[in-house]
Amino acid sequence: MLPNNPIHSLLSGDYPRSRVLGALLFVVLICLAFAPFLFPGSQPLNVAAKICVFIILVASYDLLLGYTGIVSFAHTMFYGIGGYGVAIAMYNFSPSWTALGVGVIVALVLAILLALLIGLFSLRVRAIFFAMITLAVASAFAILASQLNEITGGEDGRSYRIPEMLRPAFRLFDEPVMGVMINGRILTYYLIFFSALLLFLLALRVVNSPFGRVLQAIRENDFRAEALGYRVVVYRSIANCLSAGMATLAGVLMALWLRYTGPDTTLSFAIMIDILLMVVIGGMGTLYGAVLGAAIFILAQNYLQVLMGQFSGMLESAGIPLLPGLFHADRWLLWLGILFVLSVYFFPVGIVGKLRQMRK
Amino acid sequence: MTAAADAPPTAALPKVRVDYLPMLLVPLLMLVALPLVGSVSTWVTLTVAALAMGMMIFLMASGLTLVFGLMDVLNFGHGVFISFGAYVSLIALGPLAGWVESDNLLLNIGVLLACILVAMLVTGGLGYAFERIVIRPVYGQHLKQILITMGGMIVAEQMIHVIWGASPIPLRLPEGLRGAIVIGDAAMEKYRVIAVVLGLTVFGIMHLVLNRTKIGLLIRAGVENAEMVEALGYRIRRLFVGVFVAGSALAGLGGVLWAFYRQTLTAGMGMEVNVLIFIVIIIGGLGSVGGCFIGALLVALVANYTGFLAPKLALGSSILLMVVILLWRPQGLYPVAKR
Numbered sequence: 220m221l222p223n224n225p226i227h228s229l230l231s232g233d234y235p236r237s238r239v240l241g242a243l244l245f246v247v248l249i250c251l252a253f254a255p256f257l258f259p260g261s262q263p264l265n266v267a268a269k270i271c272v273f274i275i276l277v278a279s280y281d282l283l284l285g286y287t288g289i290v291s292f293a294h295t296m297f298y299g300i301g302g303y304g305v306a307i308a309m310y311n312f313s314p315s316w317t318a319l320g321v322g323v324i325v326a327l328v329l330a331i332l333l334a335l336l337i338g339l340f341s342l343r344v345r346a347i348f349f350a351m352i353t354l355a356v357a358s359a360f361a362i363l364a365s366q367l368n369e370i371t372g373g374e375d376g377r378s379y380r381i382p383e384m385l386r387p388a389f390r391l392f393d394e395p396v397m398g399v400m401i402n403g404r405i406l407t408y409y410l411i412f413f414s415a416l417l418l419f420l421l422a423l424r425v426v427n428s429p430f431g432r433v434l435q436a437i438r439e440n441d442f443r444a445e446a447l448g449y450r451v452v453v454y455r456s457i458a459n460c461l462s463a464g465m466a467t468l469a470g471v472l473m474a475l476w477l478r479y480t481g482p483d484t485t486l487s488f489a490i491m492i493d494i495l496l497m498v499v500i501g502g503m504g505t506l507y508g509a510v511l512g513a514a515i516f517i518l519a520q521n522y523l524q525v526l527m528g529q530f531s532g533m534l535e536s537a538g539i540p541l542l543p544g545l546f547h548a549d550r551w552l553l554w555l556g557i558l559f560v561l562s563v564y565f566f567p568v569g570i571v572g573k574l575r576q577m578r579k
Numbered sequence: 580m581t582a583a584a585d586a587p588p589t590a591a592l593p594k595v596r597v598d599y600l601p602m603l604l605v606p607l608l609m610l611v612a613l614p615l616v617g618s619v620s621t622w623v624t625l626t627v628a629a630l631a632m633g634m635m636i637f638l639m640a641s642g643l644t645l646v647f648g649l650m651d652v653l654n655f656g657h658g659v660f661i662s663f664g665a666y667v668s669l670i671a672l673g674p675l676a677g678w679v680e681s682d683n684l685l686l687n688i689g690v691l692l693a694c695i696l697v698a699m700l701v702t703g704g705l706g707y708a709f710e711r712i713v714i715r716p717v718y719g720q721h722l723k724q725i726l727i728t729m730g731g732m733i734v735a736e737q738m739i740h741v742i743w744g745a746s747p748i749p750l751r752l753p754e755g756l757r758g759a760i761v762i763g764d765a766a767m768e769k770y771r772v773i774a775v776v777l778g779l780t781v782f783g784i785m786h787l788v789l790n791r792t793k794i795g796l797l798i799r800a801g802v803e804n805a806e807m808v809e810a811l812g813y814r815i816r817r818l819f820v821g822v823f824v825a826g827s828a829l830a831g832l833g834g835v836l837w838a839f840y841r842q843t844l845t846a847g848m849g850m851e852v853n854v855l856i857f858i859v860i861i862i863g864g865l866g867s868v869g870g871c872f873i874g875a876l877l878v879a880l881v882a883n884y885t886g887f888l889a890p891k892l893a894l895g896s897s898i899l900l901m902v903v904i905l906l907w908r909p910q911g912l913y914p915v916a917k918r
Contacts, residue, residue, distance in 0.1 A: 290725045340902075347653050347721055351857040352901075358854045359898045366891075488850065492733060499726060545741055553737035560730035563723055564716060 229420060231427040235507060240574040244507060247514050251412060255405045256397050262521075268408055270517050271415040272473045277497045278422050278509035279465030285503035286426055287458045288438030292491055293337065293353035296360045297463040299485035300330045301470020303364065303371055306480035309379035310372075316382050323471050327464055334463035338456040361486040376481020385410070385475065411472045418465060423506055425461065434458055438504075492552075493520075496559050502569025511570050516555070524551050601912040605876050612884045620764030625883050631771035633879030634778020635840065637872050639833030640856040640863075641785065642826020648802040648866020648915055650819045652714055655725055656732035657830060657856065658849030659709075660702045663735065664831025665838035665848060666743050667701040668694035672750075679753045687753035691773075691839070698835045699828040706827025710820055732850065739846040748844040756839075774836050781829070782872055789868065798822060802866055802915060858897050862904045864911025873912055877904075 235241040247270075250257060254267035280294050304326025305319065312318040341352040364371045371377065383389060389403035399405070425431055433454050436444040445451045474480050484490075493516065501512020531546040545553070566573050609626055616622045643657045671693045672679065678690040713731040717723040752770055759766040789795035801808045801815050809815050830849075837852065838844055859878050863870025878897045886893040904912065 284722075288722060290722060340905075347725070348861070350655075350725055351653075351861055355854055355858050355861075355898055355901065359895055363895065492729070495726065495729060547741075549745060550737055550741060553734060553741070556730055556733035556737060560713070560727060560734065563726050563730060567723070 231420075231423045233423050233427045233506070237571075237574040237577065239577070240507065240511075240571060243574075244510060247510055254412075255408060256399055259399060261404075264404070264408060266517060266521050268411050268476045269473075270514050271411050272469050272476065273494075273497065273513040273517060274510050275415050275418050275422075275472070276466055276469040277494055277501065277513045278419055278506050279462040279469065280494050281498050281503060281506060281509050282422065282426065282434075282458060282462045282465070284498055285505065285508070286431060286438060287434045287455055288441075289342070289455060289459070290347075290350040291353045291459070291462075292350060293334075293357040293360075294462070294466050294494055295486050295488070295491045296357040297330045297334065297466035298470040298473070298490070299360070299364065299480075299482075300326050300333075301467035301472075302474040302480040302485040303470075304329075304467070305471050305474035306372075306377040306379055307370065309381060310377045314380040314382055319382060323468075326467050326471065330463045330467040331460045334460045335456060338459040339452075342455045342459065343452050357486075357491070358488070361482055361488075364486055365482045372481070374482060376479060376484070378479045381407075381475055381478055407475055411476055414468070414472055418468060419506065419510075422465065426506060430454075430457075435504075496555055498569075499559055499562055499567075500555075500569060502571035502573075503567065505569075505571045508569045508571040515570075519551065519555065524549075527551055527554075598913065601870065601873050604912075605873060605880070608877065608880050608884075612880070615888060616884065618764075620766075621887070623762075623765035624767060625887055626880070627767045627775070628771055629879040629883035630876065631768075631774040631778075631840075631879075632883070633876040634775055634782075635833055635836045636852070636855055636859055636879060637833075637875035638778055638781060638836065639830050639852060640859045640871050640875060641868055642823075642829045643856060644860040644863065644866055644871045645798070645802075645822050645868060646819075646826050647860070649798060649805070649815075649822055650718070652718070652724055653721075654714070654728045655853075656709070656713070656728040656735065657826075658851075658853035659732050659735040660706060660827045660830035661834035661837065661849035661852060662739055662846055663705055663849075664698035664702045664834030665844050666739055666748075666846075667698045667831070668750075668835045668838065669743070669748070669844070670701075671697040679751060681754060684755040687755035688773075690753050691756070691835075694835050695832050698831040702831025702834070703824045703828035706824045706830075707820065709827070710823045714823075736846045736850070743844075743846075745846070750838055750842050750844055752839055752842065770839065774840070777836065781832070785868060794818075794821075855897065858901050860911075862901055862911055864908075864913040864915055866915035867911065867913035870911055870913035 235244055251267055251271060255264055258264070258267070276294070276298055280291075283289055283291050283294075301323075304322040308318040308322025308325075312321075337353060337356055338349075341349045365374050367373070380386070384403055385407040386403040389406070391401040391406060395401075426434070433444065433449050436447070436449070437451055437454055441451050444454075470485060473485070477484065497512035497516045498509065499512075500515065501510070502508030527546050527550070531543045534546060535543040562569060568576070612625075613619070613622050616625065639657075639661055642660075643654060647653050672690070675690045675693055678686040681687065709731060713727055714724070717727050756770045756773060759768045760772065761767075787795075789799060797808060797813055797818055801818060805815050808818075834849065837848065841848065855878065859874040860871055861874075862877065863872070863874035878900060881896050881900045882893060885896040892899075908914065
């Protein structure tokens, strides 16, 4: 395709490069874009919104893990900062757009400063050092958030009201459009969808820029990259800050959707593990992997459990020992964990990489 | 005739200079805390509690730091051995339930030792399997190591749920180990004293093995330069598997002690201490057992003192300590030479 065609510039020249992948991505895009009309009801919309947010969160993590080759365990911390930014602004001031804007900006500044600080402190040494330090800092932050009752609401978190326009009671039109009443909930969904789309395209732009190429060079061989004259620490720190900023925005979007922020929904280590699983299963080092990883994982989280529960019930009624426990609905993480280990061994390129290889 | 041959054959090698500075930190910290805490009895209670905690953390962390030092493998799933060790002690507690409630102190200690033995055997075996299945395929690839050990941890933690159920299990201390010994005004929990004794014993044994046996010599040499040890005809791989198994067994031991200390079992307990363990081995210098010991004591002391003096600060205290130590020695207290 021609370099000056609009799709080329929109995708920054990074095409799916596989028919199946292209088709899958298209299906995800269409499903997400028309989710309120295609799948009425609050549960499907909830899933769709979660997928949008997690695409951004996972894409930002891939920027670190897949493109720059550094492992961070503090990603949920930045996600949480975004969430708490909204929560504190909405709860302590007023549910207005101004407060929201201030909250977002303060959260962004704080997240980027923190990322810079952690980066400068530990990125100069080794990848493994960074991984450990981020783990320590993130867990300290999680404890801090659950202890500072007056500010964060402690373990209970904060429920709050969001701007008028985004509340469920708000009606954009008097009449339903295509059989669906356009209420504040759906407006919130589209706010999330378009922000996610914009951020995703922006991330594509970043990784396909000369800057992104340097990041990949560092991933492949940091020593050589340094020898070529690129300041590795500087590039890694910038990538770290960028990714932290994106994660913060993902947290903001999630906070707007849930109208609640608490340690369990934003800072818990379980979410960090979810992100890792999504990146690896989708495919490291390609942002499309984030889309597929997030979509598959969240669908599995919401629907696989039911299937597994039924299967486990079947086994139990058949009187087979131990197996029902393995297939219990709460054990879905076990299977995803095994899938994760297997995919690190056998398909480090993830689903996207496999699909791309199939073409050749 | 060369100059070397002229030297008298009895002349010993120059003595290795011992770096005493980090060792002084521990007593120094205790001394500084004394006037801050104010009362001597409180200070004794706090210090003993901290020493017990430090010993437990050291037991759990020592395996990890050795494995890293020897083979450059950082096992993010180390916490799983801790959880498994703790849960496995239930196996020993089942048939020995009578001993737990018994008035006989010897039986009480016996049941604790039985738990420890079972836990160490099982976690050692588990470590062997973990090394085989999870770690071996990814030697030398840090990124994959982090991911894969993390994945192994997720799977193992879920397996604990499958085997023992998802709800926390209460664990009772053996009758004779409950309560405290009171000397003057200072109260020391009996169990903590036992933990200190056990920890010191294990540290002593480790120290002897590492410094006075051939295996220990090879391990230390391997930490310094693995290739050279291979070139001398030793199979560093076998050595490494041995260290990995021993490290896992030690984590299991630490897990049992930790579980009795918390008196509840949860599958996530290993992962929770894992963070503390990482801080300890970073402070000590990755790969250094002595550094790990001092790091564990420092972390525990600082946590306990700040917990008493300024409870709000306590959660950040270990991170703060890490930052301060790293500002002083960026590679940890005892940097291991080659890295």
